[in-house]
Amino acid sequence: MALPEDISVIDVDILIIGGGTAGPMAAVAAKEQNPDAEVMLLEKANVKRSGAISMGMDGLNNAVVPGHSTPENYVKEITIANDGIVLQKGVMAYAQRSFEMIQKLDSWGVYFQKDETGEYDMKKVHHLGTYVLPMPEGHNIKKILYRRLRRHRVTVENRYQAVRLLKDKSGAVCGCIALSTRDAKVIVIRAKAVIMCTGAAGRIGLPASGYLFGTYENPANCGDGHSMAYHVGAELTGLECYQINPLLKDYNGPACAYVTGPLGGYTANAKGDRFIECDYWSGQMMMEFYNELQGGNGPVFLKLDHLAEETIQEIEHVLHTNERPSRGRFHDGRGTDYRTKMVEMHISEIGFCAGHSASGVWINEKGETTVPGLYGAGDMASIPHSYMLGAFVYGQICGENATEFARNRELPELDEAFILRERERILAPLKRSDGIPPNQFEYKVRRLVNDYLQPPKITKKMDIGLARLHAMEADIPYLYARDPHELLRANEAQHILDCAKMAAFASLYRQESRWGLYHNYVDHPQTDNDNWFCHVQLFKDEQNRMSCRKMAIEPYVVELDEQEKSAYQQLRVKRAG
Amino acid sequence: MPTASQITMVPVVIDEEKCIADKGCRTCIDVCPLDVLWINENTGKAHMKYDECWYCMPCEADCPTNAVTVNIPYLLS
Missing domain, CATH: 3.90.700.10 (Succinate dehydrogenase/fumarate reductase flavoprotein, catalytic domain)
Incomplete structure (x- = not known):
């Protein structure tokens, strides 16, 4: 079978999905690793002003700077703040390259606050260590990243929403199907390695204001990457550990x-x-x-x-x-x-975000997901509390490793039948003349999330919520879009529904309470280290059903002493006298 | 299909006197992360077509003629 002429196929070595924070760094790192590689950065908005830092950032929240902290102390702090459920090797890989990344950004013209002696002006905000470095002129960070993309001749495609990842016969990821948000054109990007940098899933819950786009996260970050990873068979982790700010x-x-x-x-x-x-x-x-x-x-x-x-x-x-x-x-x-x-x-409303909490698409210390050829970085991927600097460091790690993976791979074969089926599905809302508007569908999903899935979590409520969300799958064939923009929202709304179901499913699976409010499960109010000191992995099983499994925590590379373990359990100010 | 027409006050306001979209400028439309600013076919000027604003302000900050004002959406203000 051949693809019809109206589906254009673009061939690249490395495809990066998402041009916010981690994405541009991944693209630059890939070019630094192999200047001959064809690197494409795909962005749903415009890389000049996209993602969580579209208007800049006021500081680094997790700078590991010699003289103020050590990678070992940082790993301890993040382990304790996450009640022990961390891949320490992953946090360590960040911590060891944190300072080198600050110096790189500094050399690119990012201004970090310095004290009177010219040293970085570090501030203490964390419970134990000192990791905050102000960036009073941080409003220009996107411009600085953009200049680097131009210098390294990265191919940028703006206004394309990636909708589904593609796999070859061997099971390795080989590109994506994307939808133009301006003219509803479906294209295929074939790639030897894919790095997802799609940001948080910040449009799962409804803000208390009731304004659909009044979310904490940039609302463009709606969980496209979480949904795509799920459908291609990658594991997600810690989804029950919500982000609430x-x-x-x-x-x-x-x-x-x-x-x-x-x-x-x-x-x-x-x-x-x-x-x-x-x-x-x-x-x-x-x-x-x-x-x-x-x-x-x-x-x-x-x-x-x-x-x-x-x-x-x-x-x-x-x-x-x-x-x-x-x-x-x-x-x-x-x-x-x-x-x-x-x-x-x-x-805030609930969300998935590794940048601030710990949930997302599982990656290891090399940025690899559980599917060959697929990498992840930034708020979407699972390294906890990584913030902007973690997105940069893992963008770089993924850029390097994906480039090496691509170097050894032949041009993969495409599954044409799958592409044609998907194109039909993606465009379907535009072909109808009647049906459910995407904004009403989205509002309903997000209202159910607030009604049934927000903490305090209760089994009966989450059961009802999950059942109602499943019932909404029957509405998908009735989604109706009048123009390409509404089609974008219709596809986003389906990703939001996927994320909502995952939030319920993972929360019901972990039958204990952990991480304070994030997984405050009323039916199981105690933390149960005997049974639940483990990761919860969520994935699509062989029968295409949503499933969870326990995964053991890898041996720590930095041991904690008993007193440190409970440091974050004592955050309430003690009453005087 | 039968639809209702409801009035919505949109947060992003464009001063049509200052806007030079009819001369080919697309700055605010290009930088909007939510893609909610489009050309008004009748005037050739930019306008907020979809009420899906994050009041993030690149459109206002990057406009070469200071034609764009981002207000806080009424529901939040």
Whole structure:
């Protein structure tokens, strides 16, 4: 069988899906590894302004800088913050290359704050160590990355949504099917290795504001990669360890304790009192935050009104020009002035994000998923708490390793029948003249997630939620799109449904509570290390059913002592007297 | 199919006097992560076609003629 002429096939050596943070770094690393390799960066938006850092980033949250910390101490901190469920080798691979990456970015023109002696001006935010490095001029990071893509002659294709990964007969990934978001053209990119850098799954839950796109994560990051990995047979891990963040109420942007904390700001309850020892985001910290919100001491606030004028101006400069600059406009609209008012906070909708928590497509310390030829980096892949710097480091690791994998591989054969079937499925909503609009379908999925899957998790509720989500599969053949943009949303909505089902399925499987609020399972309120000190892997089984299995944790490379293990369990401020 | 027409106040506002999309500029349309800015076929100017905004501001920051204003969506403001 041959493909019809209207499906164009583009051949490359290395395909990178997602041009936000990890993706551009992976592309540059692949070109550095093999300048002759054909490297394509596919992006759903435009690489100039895409992903979690489209408007920049105000700092590094996990910089392992000599003199301030060591890779061993960082691995310990992240192990403890994740209640022990980590691939330490993966965290270590990040930690060992963290400083080298900072120096690389520095040489590219990224400005990191330095003290009067010219050393990096490190700040302490984590519970144990010192890992935060401010980037007060971080608004230009995407421009710096873009210049590197141009210099290394990376082929960029903007406005294409990758919808399904392709596999050859040997079971190795060999490219993807993508949909143009502007004219609904379906193309095939055949590749000898694929690196997914598709970001978090940030559109699973509904923000408390009710505005569908008022999510914490960039809403373009809707779980395309999680869904594609699942369908191609890759394992995902820790999906029951949701990402939930403390954010500005309604605005849904970070309150930025990492920026304000080192300058004297803190999270307070309605009385203005501190109630958590440490503002570093962890499930245990979120549990205390949630308890305070729900208890008589809520709501919760970011408290800055005790700070000096020049400190407030510094905070305003960083927070209102970087990462989420519309924050200042939001405060102006409500008459909120940091000098006189505490800023109300709330918790975010649920999501999957390794950048802040620990869930995603499983990768090892080489960036390999469980399917040959498929790599993953950034918020989508499973290395916990990796933030922006982790996305860069794993982008680089994947770029190097995928390039070597591709070097030894012949041009793979395509499964034409599969491609034709998929094209039919992807375009179907556009061919109908009647049906369910994608925004209503998406709203319903996300409303069910909030009603039934948010913590506190309850078996009966999650059973109902999962059943209702399964029932929505019957609605897919009725999805209706009037134009290519709505078709993009229709395909995203199906990925969101996949992610919602995975969130329920993995949560029901792990019958204990762990990671504070992230997996606060009311029917199994205790942490059960005898039975559940393991990873939970989720995958599609041979009968195409969603399945989970336990996977043992690899022996630690850095041992913890008993006292350290419980450090993150004691985050509530102890009462005086 | 029968549909309802509901009015929505969109967050991104384009000053048509300043907008030069009719002269070929596509900056705001290019940089929008959600692809919600399109050309208005009647005027040739950019406009917000879909109410799916992350109020992230590249459209405003990158506009060469300062024609774009990003407001906080009413539901959040």
